[in-house]
């Protein structure tokens with residue numbers, strides 16, 4: 074069994090399914106969405122994050138790195154991320170917490186112990202546990218199924234937040250344990266899908282149709298990105314597809330925001346979302362009404 078890396082375990086989450094939930098963010102995803110809010114969860118391996126804004130310029134990091142993977146040029150910190158051993162020593166000497174290693178292997182029991190701490194909130198709010206990412210369905214499935222079995226045995230409500238880009242056999246394996254799938258649909262236009270996410274939507278739609286045919290409880294989540302999929306045409310295409318093919322319990326329209334832009338800089342990644350716009354409240358209401366008029370009465374703005 075391969076132990077996956079976890080980015081974080083978020084408590085009191087109210088946007089990742091019903092009630093109050095604890096969300097486990099796994100590291101690694103097979104899509105590469107331009108607007109991704111969690112770029113630190115795209116790569117399957119742990120990574121060094123460096124926050125230039127917080128850096129106090131003490132240069133302790135360069136002094137203590139035994140591997141010489143931090144340079145100082147023109148009074149600026151230059152991190153050799155390719156060769157960095159992720160030993161964490163520089164973090165201990167960083168005076169302003171400007172350095173962070175994101176991603177850590179967690180065992181099934183580590184996760185269980187953490188999520189159990191909040192079990193009383195799940196019961197009182199009809200909440201539970203959400204496995205998210207990154208992409209949980211692209212992790213080692215032996216690990217994920219083992220985790221799901223233990224969570225289910227304890228009686229927790231389980232949601233899986235997925236982009237759909239994973240083998241169908243992975244969905245077959247998790248179906249018996251999952252109460253709700255939070256399933257992302259972004260674009261029906263396959264060429265645009267390839268451009269903005271790095272892959273076409275064939276597998277994503279095939280997996281969605283599969284879990285729907287198996288009676289899964291499905292909440293469709295649509296990130297609404299101004300300039301990408303916020304036109305009437307793009308939304309109508311999604312509505313028509315869902316109406317014909319999928320049994321949907323809830324639609325969540327998630328308006329784009331660009332608050333993750335600074336995370337890209339901390340990871341030394343290029344942020345390609347600059348050209349997108351934030352849809353207005355009026356626009357979001359109009360899109361919501363389009364769904365309601367077509368029979369999706371349980372449509373909400375937000376998670």
Ligand code: SF4
Pocket residue numbers: 137138139140141142143156157158159160161162163164
């Ligand atoms: S994590 Fe370790 S190897 Fe990487 S820069 Fe810091 S001290 Fe050097």
Ligand code: SF4
Pocket residue numbers: 127128129130131132133134135150163166167168169170171172
């Ligand atoms: S140790 Fe931290 S605060 Fe000091 S120079 Fe390095 S990153 Fe900046």
